[in-house]
Amino acid sequence: MRPSIKSDQTERIVQALKRAGYQATPNRRLVAELVAATGGHFTAADLLERGRRERVNIGRATVFRALELLASLRVVERLDLPSGSHAYVVCDPDAHHHHLVCSNCGKSEDVADGELARLVDDIGRRSGYSIESHRLELFGTCPSCAAAATGTVATARGVQA
Amino acid sequence: MRPSIKSDQTERIVQALKRAGYQATPNRRLVAELVAATGGHFTAADLLERGRRERVNIGRATVFRALELLASLRVVERLDLPSGSHAYVVCDPDAHHHHLVCSNCGKSEDVADGELARLVDDIGRRSGYSIESHRLELFGTCPSCAAAATGTVATARGVQA
DNA sequence: GCCACAAATGAGACCGAGTATCAAGTCCGA
DNA sequence: TCGGACTTGATACTCGGTCTCATTTGTGGC
Incomplete structure (x- = not known):
């Protein structure tokens, strides 16, 4: 295989x-x-x-x-x-990005920086700071955990407990 | 008084x-x-x-x-x-916000959440995660440290880096 | 003012994450 | 094959933070 x-x-x-x-x-x-x-x-x-x-x-x-x-x-x-x-x-x-972490199962996904970069620029301009680095972290529940949580809906997912 | x-x-x-x-x-x-x-x-x-x-x-x-x-x-x-x-x-x-920290002198300013909330919503929608919390931290150099660093040139530069 | 009880405190033991040190083992090029 | 550089494991150590416990302090009721 x-x-x-x-x-x-x-x-x-x-x-x-x-x-x-x-x-x-x-x-x-x-x-x-x-x-x-x-x-x-x-x-x-x-x-x-x-x-x-x-x-x-x-x-x-x-x-x-x-x-x-x-x-x-x-x-x-x-x-x-x-x-x-x-x-x-x-x-x-290779790419600057941020992390979206499931607070239940711990799975993590990369999120492209995209629009955030513009937003950060903006904040820098308004505040007068020259911004050197930023970090965004997102925590939530991933789709499979959400499904599992709503009970019977939990298909054959086998998301770890 | x-x-x-x-x-x-x-x-x-x-x-x-x-x-x-x-x-x-x-x-x-x-x-x-x-x-x-x-x-x-x-x-x-x-x-x-x-x-x-x-x-x-x-x-x-x-x-x-x-x-x-x-x-x-x-x-x-x-x-x-x-x-x-x-x-x-x-x-x-009272307000949800983020922090902008000067990596030189340590001064910190609150940054209103504003647009970020929308962006986070968007990320949630696209990824299928239900996002419960997020944290943005910004690090850079504050105007006074920047001025001090560039020495006597200080005044002229300001925001327009 | 006095009393009883709850909340707060300080000392110090403890814990877990991470680092530093050092001697021994391994790899690799000459 | 040899020697030096890199890598390793054991272990001691540091540092931020928590836990425990006996003592002290604050507070509300009398």
């Missing part, structure tokens, strides 16, 4: 590493796989736990280092959850 | 406490004063240090508790700095 989207993404991450001159060591591959296997956001602790369950006694520091590396390559991005804790999401390193 | 803007704001905070049924103890007043005296954002550690310098041996927990309380009354709001650390800003508890 055709390579799944997920292993595709793993490969994309590995390539990004190599392109930037880093070694694609087994550990980093593992992290890439785990990251790619996540539909939504995840915490570092999450990843570490999954990593250890997978097979290896991978070090805490190694996971943090790998995540930091991926973040610096813009392959993953750090997110601030409303709870105040941090999470990561995989994302497209 | 009009009270200064700052003690005015202190009073506003104290009133908010009382209105919500909390005691306005000396410690909480102190925190209110310190918070009101800040032009921009501040960290909890910041506040603790200033509090201790002021006069008291105020406990760490007390400061955190007071901040948490004020945050629950929406008198202050928690901010996620690009560095990943947390800060607080005083703000208007």
Whole structure:
């Protein structure tokens, strides 16, 4: 069968590493796989736990280092959850965008910057600030969770509990 | 004999406490004063240090508790700095708004939500998510810092970057 | 003013996320 | 094959924040 989207993404991450001159060591591959296997956001602790369950006694520091590396390559991005804790999401390193996160299942989607850029410009002009960066985070319920919540409607979705 | 803007704001905070049924103890007043005296954002550690310098041996927990309380009354709001650390800003508890923070001097301004609400609605409609909350944070350089940075040239430039 | 009770406090233990250090292991080019 | 650079795991540490608990303070009823 055709390579799944997920292993595709793993490969994309590995390539990004190599392109930037880093070694694609087994550990980093593992992290890439785990990251790619996540539909939504995840915490570092999450990843570490999954990593250890997978097979290896991978070090805490190694996971943090790998995540930091991926973040610096813009392959993953750090997110601030409303709870105040941090999470990561995989994302497209090429376009500036924002994240829409399901507060129920944790799934995350990229949202193109588009109109926001204009709005931010506008705010800058009005306030006199020269705006260097902005961050928009959106939290809500994704369609499948909404469907599941309304009870019987829940088709064969299998959204995790 | 009009009270200064700052003690005015202190009073506003104290009133908010009382209105919500909390005691306005000396410690909480102190925190209110310190918070009101800040032009921009501040960290909890910041506040603790200033509090201790002021006069008291105020406990760490007390400061955190007071901040948490004020945050629950929406008198202050928690901010996620690009560095990943947390800060607080005083703000208007009545209107939904966002923060524009000077990454140089730390000064912070409220930005009305306005157009963003429409944009967020739009994103929700397009993505199928039902969006429950959103957060926009803007970082840049405020006019005075920009002026200071460009040295003597200061005046002429203004907004037209 | 006194009393009883609830709220608030300070000290300090604790916790979890993240970083720093360091010695050992691995990779890769000469 | 060798040597240096990169990577790794263990572990100690820092830092923001929370929890616990005994003590203190404030408040309302008498």
